[in-house]
Amino acid sequence: MLMDIIINGLINGSVYALLAIGFSLVMGVARIVNIAHTAFYMASAYFIYMGFTFAGLSPLLAMFCALPVTVAVGLACYRLFIKPIQEHEAAVLIGTIALAIAIQEAFLMSFGGSFLGVPPLIKGYTWILGVKVTWQHLLALGVALLVLLAVRLFLMRTSVGLAIRSTAQDREVANLMGMNVTRVAMWAVAVSVGLAAIAGAIVVPLVVLDPHMWMHPLIMMLAIVVLGGLGSIEGSFVGAYIIGFTEALVVFLIPLGAFLKDSVALSIMILVLLIRPEGLFGVVFEEER
Amino acid sequence: MSLVTAHLRRAGVIFRNEVLVLPSRIAVLVFILGLLLLPVFTQDSYILRILILTSIFALLAASWDFLSGFTGQMNFGHALFFGVAAYSTALLNLHLGIPPWGSIPLGALGGVLAGLVVGIPCLRLRGAYLALTTLSFPIILMGVVFAIPDISGGELGISGLARLSESRVGDYYISVLLMLVLSFAMWKVTDSKTGIILHAIREDELACRAAGINTTRYKLMAFCVSGFLAGISGGAYAHVMRLAGPSTLEVAMSFQVIIWAVFGGMVSIYGPVAGVFILFPLMELLRFIPQARMLVFALLVLVTLLYMPEGLIPWIRDKIETVCPRCKARNVASRSNCRVCNAVLD
Numbered sequence: 031m032l033m034d035i036i037i038n039g040l041i042n043g044s045v046y047a048l049l050a051i052g053f054s055l056v057m058g059v060a061r062i063v064n065i066a067h068t069a070f071y072m073a074s075a076y077f078i079y080m081g082f083t084f085a086g087l088s089p090l091l092a093m094f095c096a097l098p099v100t101v102a103v104g105l106a107c108y109r110l111f112i113k114p115i116q117e118h119e120a121a122v123l124i125g126t127i128a129l130a131i132a133i134q135e136a137f138l139m140s141f142g143g144s145f146l147g148v149p150p151l152i153k154g155y156t157w158i159l160g161v162k163v164t165w166q167h168l169l170a171l172g173v174a175l176l177v178l179l180a181v182r183l184f185l186m187r188t189s190v191g192l193a194i195r196s197t198a199q200d201r202e203v204a205n206l207m208g209m210n211v212t213r214v215a216m217w218a219v220a221v222s223v224g225l226a227a228i229a230g231a232i233v234v235p236l237v238v239l240d241p242h243m244w245m246h247p248l249i250m251m252l253a254i255v256v257l258g259g260l261g262s263i264e265g266s267f268v269g270a271y272i273i274g275f276t277e278a279l280v281v282f283l284i285p286l287g288a289f290l291k292d293s294v295a296l297s298i299m300i301l302v303l304l305i306r307p308e309g310l311f312g313v314v315f316e317e318e319r
Numbered sequence: 320m321s322l323v324t325a326h327l328r329r330a331g332v333i334f335r336n337e338v339l340v341l342p343s344r345i346a347v348l349v350f351i352l353g354l355l356l357l358p359v360f361t362q363d364s365y366i367l368r369i370l371i372l373t374s375i376f377a378l379l380a381a382s383w384d385f386l387s388g389f390t391g392q393m394n395f396g397h398a399l400f401f402g403v404a405a406y407s408t409a410l411l412n413l414h415l416g417i418p419p420w421g422s423i424p425l426g427a428l429g430g431v432l433a434g435l436v437v438g439i440p441c442l443r444l445r446g447a448y449l450a451l452t453t454l455s456f457p458i459i460l461m462g463v464v465f466a467i468p469d470i471s472g473g474e475l476g477i478s479g480l481a482r483l484s485e486s487r488v489g490d491y492y493i494s495v496l497l498m499l500v501l502s503f504a505m506w507k508v509t510d511s512k513t514g515i516i517l518h519a520i521r522e523d524e525l526a527c528r529a530a531g532i533n534t535t536r537y538k539l540m541a542f543c544v545s546g547f548l549a550g551i552s553g554g555a556y557a558h559v560m561r562l563a564g565p566s567t568l569e570v571a572m573s574f575q576v577i578i579w580a581v582f583g584g585m586v587s588i589y590g591p592v593a594g595v596f597i598l599f600p601l602m603e604l605l606r607f608i609p610q611a612r613m614l615v616f617a618l619l620v621l622v623t624l625l626y627m628p629e630g631l632i633p634w635i636r637d638k639i640e641t642v643c644p645r646c647k648a649r650n651v652a653s654r655s656n657c658r659v660c661n662a663v664l665d
Contacts, residue, residue: 057447063447063450063451065574111621111624111625114625114628115624115625115628117628118628118629120581120585121581121624121628121629123393123450123577123581124574124577124578124581124582124620124624125620125621125624127574127577127578128578128617128618128620128621128624129617129621131574131613131616131617132614132617132618132621134613135611135613135614135617136614138610138613139610139611139614245570249454249455249458249570252451252454252455253451253455255451256448256451256452260447260448286465286466289462289465289466290462290463290465290466291462292458292459292461292462293458293459293460293461293462293463293466294462296455296456296458296459297459299452299455300440300452300455300459303440303444303448303452304440307443307444307448308448309448
C-alpha cells in the first residue's frame, strides 16, 4: 500500500511536473493561458500509437518520431491561430479552448472513442519492499526525472534558457535590451510542446488512450501552476509532487477516492491561495497596465 | 384621455428618433418581435425546443458577461452557478413539491450562495489566478456529487421534475420572456452608475479604490447578481429537461459559456446573447455530419477569431455605425454629420 502510494505519487508528480513546467514557460514568456497544452500531450500519445500500429515502428522509435511531429504541430498551431490574436486576452483564451476541442475531435473522428494502448517498452516486474512494481513504471519515473533535470540545465545554463527566463521576468525590458521577444516566444512554445510530448511518451505505455484523456491532466496541471505560483518553475515542480501525492493518497486511502481525487487536490489549491494569493513560490508580477 | 395620447405621441417620437435611426436597434427590435411572434407561424416542437434551450443558454452567457466582461472577474467556472441552481431546483421540486414558479427563484438563491462562496476567497485574486481558481469549484462539487449518489443521483442525476408549464408553447414563452427581460435589465444596470463602477473595477481596481469606491462590495455584488441570473437559467434548464445531471457542472459547460460569450463579443450583454443564438442553432444544423460537428464548430470559432478578435457583434456594429467624436452619440456609418450635434463624422 505504502509503496503503491509512493510509486504512483512519484510518477503522477513527475508527469504533472513536465506538463506544468511547459505551461509555466508559455504563460511566463508569451502571457498565454494555454488550455490546449495537454491536448498536445494527448496528440503525442496518439502519434506514438499511430507510429506503432500503422508504420510498424518499435515503440521506442515511434516515441522518437512522435516528438518532432508534435512540436511541429504545436508550432504550426501557435503561428496560425494564437499569434495573430495574442494581444486580445479573451480571444486567446477561447482560441486555445477551441484548439483543444478541435484536436480532441480530430482524434475522435480518426480513431473513434474506443480505448487504445501501446505495449510497454520493457516487460516484467521487480519486487521493492514486498510490492510488485513493473519495470515500465520505474523506467517512466527515471526518464521523467532525467528530463526534468535536463530542463533545469537548459533554462539555467544555455543562452536560450537565459533569454526565456528574462523575457518571462519582464517582457518590455527584455525587448528594450535588444532581445527578439517573438523568437523567444517561439522557443518557449517549442520547448513547452516538447515537454508535453515527452510527458505523453512517458505515460503512453501506462494508460489507455482515448480522445478525452487531456481533460484530467489539464485540471491537475492548472491546479499545480496556481498552487505553485504562475510562471514559477520551482513552484510548478513542488506543486506537481504535492498534487501527485495527494492524488495517490486519496485514491488509495479514501473510499470512493477515485471520484474525490480532483476535489481534494483542488481544495488544497484553494486553501493555499486563501493564505498566499500568489501561490507557494509566486513571483508578484509588476502591475501590468 | 389627452394625457394618454400625449404620452403615446411622446413614446412614438422617442421610438422614431432613438430606435429607428440606428440599424443595430432596428435589428434588436426585429429579433425580439420575431422571437415573440414565432409560435404564430410554427408550433413545431423540435424548433421550439431548440429555441427554449437557446434562450436559457443566452441568459447564462449574458450573466457570464456581466461578471467577467463588465467587472473583469474572469470566471472559468460559470457552470458552478448553473449546476448548483439546477440541483437545488430539482431537489426543491422533487422533495418539497414546490412548483416551478417557486423552485426556480429559490434554486437561483442557491446560485447566489455559490457566488458568495466563490467570490469571497477570490476577492484577492486577479487575472489568470482568478480564472484558474474559479475553474476548480465546479470540479470540486462534481466530485462531491459523485460521492453522494443517494442524494444527488450520481451519474444519472435527479430526474422526474415537474414540467415548466402545461404546453411546449408555454415553456417557450416563459424562457424567451425570462431571457429578454433579464438581459434587458442587465443591460440597463451596466448602463447605469453601478455599471460605470463595474467598468472602472475592470480597467483599474487600484485607482477605483483610491477614488473611494468599496470595490469589495461591488465585486461581491457582481458575483451575486451573476450567480442569481445564471441560477435562474439553471433552474429553468432543469425544469425544461426535467433532469438535473452532472453534465451541468462539467468543465465543458464552463468552456462552452466562454466560447459563446467571447464569440458574440464581450462587454456588451447583447453580444453573448447573439453569440448563443448563432452558435447553438448552428450546432443543431450541423447534425447532418454528426462526427465532424464539434470539429467544424471549433474551427469556425478559431477562424472567426482570427478576423474579429473582439467578437462578432462588436465587429459588425463598428462596420455599420460610427461614434460621433464630439457628443459620443451613435450614427449610421453612411451619415456625414452627427444626428445629435451635427458635427462632421470622419
